[in-house]
Amino acid sequence: MKNFYINTLTNPKGLKKDQYDVIIIGAGIGGLVCGCYLAKAGLKVLIVEKNDKPGGYCQSFERDGYRFDIITHGLTGFRRTSPIKNILDKLNLFRKVNIARADPADVIIYGDRKIHFWNDTKRTIDEFKEIFPHEAKGIEEFFKFLSITNFTSLYYNYRNDTFDKILNNYFKDKALKGIFTSFLGVMGLPTFRVSAISATILYREVIFDGGYYPIGGVGKMSYALSEIFKEYGGNCLISVRVNRLKIKNKKVEGVILDKNEFVSSKYVISACDGRQTFFDLIGKNNLPKRFINNLEKLLPSTTVFIVFLGVNRNDQKNIKEGRAIWYTSDYTKLDEIYFNIYKGHLNLKDDNILCIFNLFGDTSLISKDKDAITLIISVPYKTPQYWLRNKEQIALNLINRATNVIPYFLKNITVKKIITPLSLYEWTLNYRGAVRGWAAIPEQISRDKLYIETPINNLFLTGHWLTFPGGGGIPIAIYLGYNTAKWILKFNQ
């Protein structure tokens, strides 16, 4: 790693500074996968990343001997036959990173019961049927629907629909519908606003193929990809921000960095925030009015408030159940709470679903009697002053609520770090700290909004800010990273 990153524009191949085939803006997971495939195909590729580490949101950090991942829920789509696994396999990623799977992956606390999402789905179905016997038929059919559905059939049948339509097809019980609303917390959208396609795919992946995590943290996966990029001959500038794109006659000619330094290239790929790309790096004057109007109308996904905690267990029992624990006292209220968040309101008294993540299986960095725990809720974007005023109180609320689930918790906290939406924005420049690109609402899931090609010639997009297939998340960013690389290779023939 040490000698990998170049901090000057003279690269190891002795090329002059303005001779790249492709420059990629951003070393998030989308930019890295895209860069690997292009460099593998023999193109001269430069990735420019404003942070001092690759990974974007796929990042780990350490504090006083505890390791935390910024992304929390974990990886989906890593089964042997999955296209995402295949994309990474072809880069030989699994030579460098071991992926483990939690079993159960998720646990929902429902009153005094627990519903486990086991790797063996039949066991999960049986638990649901035991708790909701009057919905047994619907449960069987819903899981069957999830298991046989694919993106094409969903798109064909449900592209204008929201997820409540699907839930209503199978269930009557409000609490059960509420339980199948919980995971929408990662999108911060109620069932009657979230796209039926995005939500179904989310549930399908989490239920049948969830709970994976890289041993050593997700940052390890990002580092491994950046090493692979280097092995294929790629170059990366870190701690350097792209400030502008140079556009001439509606064609991109390269990027302008800090200190006005210009680097030219045949193609530029933006793997960072969609609004920044067009409004800041290009400027409205260089874009068609209609395109700007459409972009201005797009809504970002919601953001999150996170508390990272290092907890000393002191002989207490490990919470060895699930990588993610989901908790609220009333699941029937979730739709209303998510709708308020979507509308920009945050009621601190709301019993918003609380996700508690832990790395119980992975003791690569913390010792056996310590837990690295993450508490997270979705929230709307608020002003910096708002977070300054309220963040300690919100963190305390979350810690108190988590104590309902993990009783030894409160007394044994040794590390506490709060991350607000503002910190997420500052880290990645994702608009308003958006967690998953654009909001996954039906009218925004379309190739006609923001896809790989742009109104600027030779400028392409990748990562979670594309509106198709939509929904954001790591598998989508990986898939799009690969797809954009394929697109350019075809274009370049």
Ligand SMILES: Cc1cc2nc3c(=O)[nH]c(=O)nc-3n(C[C@H](O)[C@H](O)[C@H](O)COP(=O)(O)OP(=O)(O)OC[C@H]3O[C@@H](n4cnc5c(N)ncnc54)[C@H](O)[C@@H]3O)c2cc1C
């Ligand atoms: C708290 C949290 C938890 C999450 N949990 C999960 C999860 O469990 N599972 C899941 O699938 N998804 C999860 N997600 C979503 C997932 O992390 C993202 O959808 C995905 O990582 C996006 O990858 P990306 O490469 O498209 O973008 P990003 O990760 O945003 O990367 C963009 C990169 O571009 C760089 N950049 C931006 N502007 C510039 C510039 N001008 N010059 C140079 N560099 C620039 C940024 O610094 C950043 O490194 C989570 C997100 C958050 C915030």
